[in-house]
Amino acid sequence: MIQLYNVTKRFSADSVAVKDLTLQIGKGEFVYVTGASGAGKTTFLRMLYAAEKPTKGQILIEGQNITRYRSHQIPFLRRKIGVVFQDFKLLNSRSVYENVAFALEAQGKKRYEVSKKVYQALKEVGLEHRLQRKPMELSGGEQQRIAIARALVVDPLILIADEPSGNLDQDVTLEIMELFKRANARGTTVLLATHDHSLNERFPRRIITLDKGKLIGDQQPLQM
Amino acid sequence: MLERVRYFIFRALRNMRQWPFLCTASILTMAVALATVASFFLVVVNIEQLAQRWTKEIQIVAYLDKPVPTQQIAAITRQLKDLPEVEAVEYVSPRQAMERFKQRLHNDTSLLEGVSDDLLPASFELGLKAPFRNQQGVEAVSEKVDNLLDLDEVRYGQNWLERFNSFVRMLHFVGVVLGAFLLLAALFIVSNTIKLTLFARRDELEIMSLVGATMPFIKVPFILEGAVQGLIGGFLSLIFLLFSFHFVIAHGLASFWLTPADFELLFLSGSQQLLLIFAGVVLGVLGSFSSLRRFVRI
Numbered sequence: 102m103i104q105l106y107n108v109t110k111r112f113s114a115d116s117v118a119v120k121d122l123t124l125q126i127g128k129g130e131f132v133y134v135t136g137a138s139g140a141g142k143t144t145f146l147r148m149l150y151a152a153e154k155p156t157k158g159q160i161l162i163e164g165q166n167i168t169r170y171r172s173h174q175i176p177f178l179r180r181k182i183g184v185v186f187q188d189f190k191l192l193n194s195r196s197v198y199e200n201v202a203f204a205l206e207a208q209g210k211k212r213y214e215v216s217k218k219v220y221q222a223l224k225e226v227g228l229e230h231r232l233q234r235k236p237m238e239l240s241g242g243e244q245q246r247i248a249i250a251r252a253l254v255v256d257p258l259i260l261i262a263d264e265p266s267g268n269l270d271q272d273v274t275l276e277i278m279e280l281f282k283r284a285n286a287r288g289t290t291v292l293l294a295t296h297d298h299s300l301n302e303r304f305p306r307r308i309i310t311l312d313k314g315k316l317i318g319d320q321q322p323l324q325m
Numbered sequence: 326m327l328e329r330v331r332y333f334i335f336r337a338l339r340n341m342r343q344w345p346f347l348c349t350a351s352i353l354t355m356a357v358a359l360a361t362v363a364s365f366f367l368v369v370v371n372i373e374q375l376a377q378r379w380t381k382e383i384q385i386v387a388y389l390d391k392p393v394p395t396q397q398i399a400a401i402t403r404q405l406k407d408l409p410e411v412e413a414v415e416y417v418s419p420r421q422a423m424e425r426f427k428q429r430l431h432n433d434t435s436l437l438e439g440v441s442d443d444l445l446p447a448s449f450e451l452g453l454k455a456p457f458r459n460q461q462g463v464e465a466v467s468e469k470v471d472n473l474l475d476l477d478e479v480r481y482g483q484n485w486l487e488r489f490n491s492f493v494r495m496l497h498f499v500g501v502v503l504g505a506f507l508l509l510a511a512l513f514i515v516s517n518t519i520k521l522t523l524f525a526r527r528d529e530l531e532i533m534s535l536v537g538a539t540m541p542f543i544k545v546p547f548i549l550e551g552a553v554q555g556l557i558g559g560f561l562s563l564i565f566l567l568f569s570f571h572f573v574i575a576h577g578l579a580s581f582w583l584t585p586a587d588f589e590l591l592f593l594s595g596s597q598q599l600l601l602i603f604a605g606v607v608l609g610v611l612g613s614f615s616s617l618r619r620f621v622r623i
Contacts, residue, residue, distance in 0.1 A: 150535070173540065180537035190532050194343040207538035211328060251536070 102128040102290050103149065103259070108158035110144050110314075118144035120314040122158070126292070128258075131285045133301055134294040136311035142294040145311065146261050149292070150182045151175045163258070180208050183252025183289075187264040189244045191236040191251075197223070198232040201251045208255065222254035223247075226280060242273030249280050259290045266297065278304060337549035347522040348554060354518040355558030355608055358511035360565035363593065363601055365507055367570060369500040371578055371590055376493050378588060380458035383486070385451040387470050388477040392419060392447040404473060405449060410466050413452035419443040446477055460486050512608070519551065519612040523620050530621050543621050548613045555609020559602030566593070566601070 103126040110119040119141045126132055134142050147153040148160060151167055160167050167178055183204075191200050201222055205215045223229045226246040236244050245265060252260055262281065266274035278300060285291045293300075301308060301322075310318035341348040393401060398416050405414045417425075422445035427434045451470070453462055463486060467479045523530070533543045575590055593601065 152535075176534070176537045176539045176542075178537075179535060184535055190528065190535070192529055192532060194529075203532070204536040206332060207533060207536045207542060209329065209542070255536075 102126055102130070102163060103292075104159075104161040106159045106161075108148065108155045108160060110141075110148060110153055111156040117314050119148070119155075119311075122311075122314075122316055124309065124316060124319065126290060129285070129288050129290055131282070131291045131304075131306040132293070133306055133308045134292060134311065135296055135298075135301075135308055137296065139313075140311040141314040142311055143263055144314075146263050146292060146294055149259070149261060150179055150184055176207075180255060181258045183255060183257035183260045185245070185248050185252050185260070185262040185265045187267040189236070189241075189248045191244055191247055193235060193237050196233050196235060197228065197239070197247055200236060200247055201254050204251050204255050218254050219250075222250040225253065225283075226250045242269050242276065245269060245273070245277060246280070249277065253280075253284055253289075257289060259292065260284055262291070262293045264294055264296075266295070266300075274300070275303075333545045333549055336546035337553060340546060340550055341553065344522070344526065347525055348550075351515075351518055351522055351551075351554045351609075351612075352558045352561065355515050355555055355605055355612075356561035356565060358515050359559060359562035359601060359605055359608070360569065362504070362507050362511050363562060363566050364569045364574065365504055367566070367574055367591070367593070368578075369496070369504065371574070372496060373493075373500075374591055375578070375588065376489075376496065377455075379489070380455075383453060383458045383463060383481070385453070385463060385467055385470065385479060385481045387449045387451065387467075387474060387479050388446045389448060390446075390475050390477045392443070401449070401474065405451060405470065408466060408469055410453055410457040410462055411451050412454045415450045417448045417450060419445050419447050422446070422448065449474075460490050515608055516612045516615060519609075520616040520619070523547070523613075523616045527620055530617075534621065540621065544614075544617050547617055548610055551609035551611075551613030552606050553609070555605040555607065555612075556602065557605075558609065559605025562605060563598055563601055 105122050105124050108119060108122040109117065111117050122145065134145065136142050144153060148155055149162070151170060155168055158168070162178065163181075165178075170178060192203070195203070198219055201219045202215050205218060210218075220229060220232075223232065226249055228243060228246055228250065231239060231243065231247075236247060239247070245268075249262075249265070252262075260281065265281075266277055269277070274297070281291050281293060282304065305322035307322065308318065308320045309316065310320075393416075402414045402416060405411055420442050423437070423440075423442050426445065427437060430436065449470075451466065453466065456462070457466065463481045467481060470476070471479055530543060570590075570592055578588075578590060
């Protein structure tokens with residue numbers, strides 16, 4: 102599903118975010134990406150949805166070399182990938198419904214299809230009763246669930262979450278993990294960047310560890 | 326396709342409602358910028374029209390060496406009138422000339438006592454058609470008249486015409502230069518305002534591209550929004566212009582010395598008014614378009 106070969110990302114001559122990274126992630130896997138702040142987790146994830154272009158190396162997603170993509174092809178890659186951020190990245194001027202619908206409208210889906218899917222996605226995250234509220238009126242956990250609904254409403258092949266629970270308390274984090282696990286169970290490949298080790302203790306999965314941009318660990322869970 | 330168009334229009338209008346402050350700022354900036362440029366245009370056009378009025382006074386006076394026998398006057402008048410540049414011809418006999426002179430002297434007519442009535446030379450006064458009321462026109466006609474008649478001299482206020490010409494040239498020049506500066510300033514301010522409004526909404530642009538929206542999908546609603554704002558801005562500018570015309574420009578020009586009492590000020594014609602509104606739309610579209618290029622990156 103995801104293949105990286107000798108991927109390096111350099112922002113300037115003396116700042117290397119990711120260094121010579123080679124790894125494979127299979128379809129339907131659930132992978133934690135860990136490492137200290139500045140280890141290159143975010144850059145690694147951003148390269149997967151073509152928000153950054155590697156300085157060197159190749160990235161293949163579903164067999165397609167996305168490093169060779171032209172800018173007009175990138176939107177079509179992103180439609181297969183749902184992204185969830187630490188700061189939610191919701192549009193505060195729009196309602197909950199509009200925030201989620203946005204992802205489908207961007208793909209040119211029909212109106213009746215949009216409303217049906219948005220309702221389903223919000224029901225999935227337990228927020229179907231908040232349709233007309235603005236994100237700012239909701240709690241942090243609820244906002245993150247909207248962001249997850251937006252990422253999942255398009256039935257993505259890959260779900261990328263960059264420190265999704267960084268700003269949230271433990272209970273909410275567990276709720277959110279539950280949503281990721283459900284998506285994973287439906288076949289979505291999940292990449293979750295975090296430095297919360299307790300998550301792995303509760304939900305043991307493959308862990309990729311980065312340090313100063315280098316891959317220093319790739320562990321499968323013990324009981325598998 | 327229809328679904329798309331419907332969505333774009335809905336989105337553009339919805340955005341304007343969701344960002345009322347930014348939207349108003351763009352509209353007002355465009356309206357003020359357009360009204361300023363258009364006001365300046367009106368001032369220049371009206372001063373030029375005023376200048377045109379003054380040229381009506383341009384006249385050629387051909388002084389004759391000796392009076393023409395009465396039976397020839399009609400023939401010469403016709404000959405002169407046949408010149409393509411000439412609008413009107415009037416023969417002034419020495420007696421008529423003396424009459425006019427006396428009138429001008431008012432109370433001092435006594436000065437002319439004992440002076441013979443045919444002291445002054447006879448003359449033909451030629452009025453010119455509008456396109457020829459300038460230095461070249463006058464010079465050309467003078468030469469023709471000089472060849473046609475046995476003349477003492479031809480007068481057309483050479484000095485005055487030269488000065489008038491340089492005044493009109495200067496007016497043109499100042500108008501074009503100031504107008505260009507104003508237009509540039511207006512464009513600059515409008516594009517910066519639009520840039521600022523887009524800057525405030527850069528999250529939206531970023532999220533759109535993250536969820537896989539294509540370039541046109543991101544840009545079209547913003548450009549439509551620019552067009553709608555430009556349209557409203559254009560209308561508003563027309564209203565501003567009406568106000569500034571009646572309360573400022575008209576007053577200013579009316580108190581201007583040399584403005585004849587019956588002088589009618591020009592306002593924008595119907596098609597120019599449409600052009601102004603259209604300019605608003607173009608301004609909005611171009612402003613959004615150029616600013617989007619800086620903010621939307623995939």
